[in-house]
Amino acid sequence: PYTERHRPVVAGVSVGPTNYSLAGTIGLSLVYRNNQPGILSNRHVLFPDWLNVSDKTWEGYLRRGARVRQPSLLDGGTEGDYIAILEDVAPIDRTGLNQVDAEFASLLAVAAEAKYLAASGQGVSFLQPYRALGTVQPGEKVYKNGRTSGGTQGEVIGVDADVQVEYPGMGLVRFAGQLATTGMLSPGDSGSALMKGDGIVVGLGFAGSPSASFANPIGTVFERLGLTLTPADSGKVPVAVGLVSIIPILIRVWGYNNVTQAWLLYDPAHPQLSDLEYLTQGHGYWIKMSQS
Numbered sequence: 001p002y003t004e005r006h007r008p009v010v011a012g013v014s015v016g017p018t019n020y021s022l023a024g025t026i027g028l029s030l031v032y033r034n035n036q037p038g039i040l041s042n043r044h045v046l047f048p049d050w051l052n053v054s055d056k057t058w059e060g061y062l063r064r065g066a067r068v069r070q071p072s073l074l075d076g077g078t079e080g081d082y083i084a085i086l087e088d089v090a091p092i093d094r095t096g097l098n099q100v101d102a103e104f105a106s107l108l109a110v111a112a113e114a115k116y117l118a119a120s121g122q123g124v125s126f127l128q129p130y131r132a133l134g135t136v137q138p139g140e141k142v143y144k145n146g147r148t149s150g151g152t153q154g155e156v157i158g159v160d161a162d163v164q165v166e167y168p169g170m171g172l173v174r175f176a177g178q179l180a181t182t183g184m185l186s187p188g189d190s191g192s193a194l195m196k197g198d199g200i201v202v203g204l205g206f207a208g209s210p211s212a213s214f215a216n217p218i219g220t221v222f223e224r225l226g227l228t229l230t231p232a233d234s235g236k237v238p239v240a241v242g243l244v245s246i247i248p249i250l251i252r253v254w255g256y257n258n259v260t261q262a263w264l265l266y267d268p269a270h271p272q273l274s275d276l277e278y279l280t281q282g283h284g285y286w287i288k289m290s291q292s
Helices: 218-225 244-249
Strands: 014-017 028-033 036-041 067-069 082-086 103-107 141-146 150-167 171-182 193-196 200-208 212-217 236-238 250-257 262-266 278-280 286-289
Touching: 028 103, 036 082, 141 200, 150 200, 150 212, 171 200, 200 218, 212 218, 244 250, 244 286
Parallel strands: none
Antiparallel strands: 014 067, 028 036, 036 103, 067 082, 082 103, 141 150, 141 193, 150 171, 171 212, 193 200, 200 212, 236 278, 250 262, 250 286
16 A cells, blocks of 8 residues: 555655656655645655766756656556655755755645645555654654555664765765664665654654664754744644544544634545644634544
8 A cells, every 4th residue: 555546645655756767755745845835755765866967868857846756656656646846955965974865845736635744545554643843862662654664663773873875876975963773664665754652753764774774863854954844824733733632533623714704624534625724823613523
């Protein structure tokens, strides 16, 4: 199921650049940059710089405005599976010191109908919705969902690691200040979000071996790319984030728009059909649950 098509778009599943047989993982399926909704994965997954270096037939093709598929072309994605537009936010420095291998792609309208941060796609079990950013210390347990190996768990063994990663056409690229864990990433899992309990995102996985995996600290990723988990309006929060603690028993949420004098509905079983996107501070809502 992690290599299949998912609408609305969810985290932990196959993604790749247009017209190139390379696959990675959507780390976070809804983040914001300048109030624009988008997805987060690795730079080398969404925007592999080496294509403009080693293969001249691709020169100039993967630039800002190119499209992203879910699932990837490698996993059977078609012309009808474009979900996002590349923004070219964070190029990798092939000769200097890097802190992140991360990239943002703005969601197309058809994919942006997700209106949620969380839970699962059909046949894909997610251990927790993601709801906040955090940090980790050596010895803590973390988990991820990835395109190739699905859900795996590991242990943090370092929080300030220097690592050199070999990229095709670019050679060894150096990264500093990285999270290191026991082995939990396989090829194709690049871009997976590392999380700890209660839906706290701590890292963005980008490299690994059977014995060790490496991730960019998520705070560094968000700072470098200028991302937020919610729109800039601090008085609003996505419904699935605000009600994350009751998602398993949530049936429906209703809200009333005083301006349009219309009722709005959020249905976690059909988020693409819901028109209640955010909970607003100071407003009242009607919530139906399967138990009290």
